Amino acid sequence: MDVTPRERNDRCSIARSLQVLGEKWSLLVVREAVLGVTRFADFRARLGVAPDVLAARLETLVEGGVLERRPYRDAGQRQRDEYVLTPMGMELQPVLAAFVAWGDEHRPSGFGPSIVYVDKETSKPVRLAFLADDGRELGVDDVTVVAGPGAPVAA
Structure with missing residues (x-):
């Protein structure tokens, strides 16, 4: 049975993730x-993004469950919303760390890393790695990709 590109993307974890995170500003907001x-x-000031683009990215991240909108009111001001990471949003930290590692290696700024991930207890740097079931660390050449149970069946 042949599948359409749409069906293939509906089954693809990467494509589904990109529906929420696929815009540059989305990952920068996270x-x-x-x-x-x-x-x-504060998002606007730190990112330098146009307000309409930021509003759209925030809405997508809220709808996608990455951020939660919470009302707040400063003294003498009208009520506004703030945007707080959900547990699902916090789980994006390894994704961000992978971007940091790749960018530091392949797109260095000349200033050194802008973000370093560290162990909360020891403050020693940590890094991402592929681990085998027995705990062995595997290099990228030791890992391959195979079709999972949700992959489309080839004709």
Whole structure:
């Protein structure tokens, strides 16, 4: 049975993730949220993004379950919303760390890393790795990709 590109993408974990995270500003908003930013004006100031683009990205991240909208009110001001990472959003940290590692290796700025992931207890740097079931670390050449149970069946 042949599948359409749409059906193939509906089954693909990467394609489904990109529906929520596939815009440049989306991952940068998540980066800032991980760093503790929650307010629209602060996202805008730190990212330099147009307000309509930021509003659209925030809405997509809320609809996708990455951020949660919470009302707040500063003294003498009208009620506004802040945007807080959900547990699902916090689980994007390894994705961001993979981008950091790749960017530091293949797109260095000349200034050194802008973000370093460290162990909370020891403050020693940590890194991402593929691990086998027995705990052995595997290099990228030791890992391959195979079709999973949700993959389309080839004709």
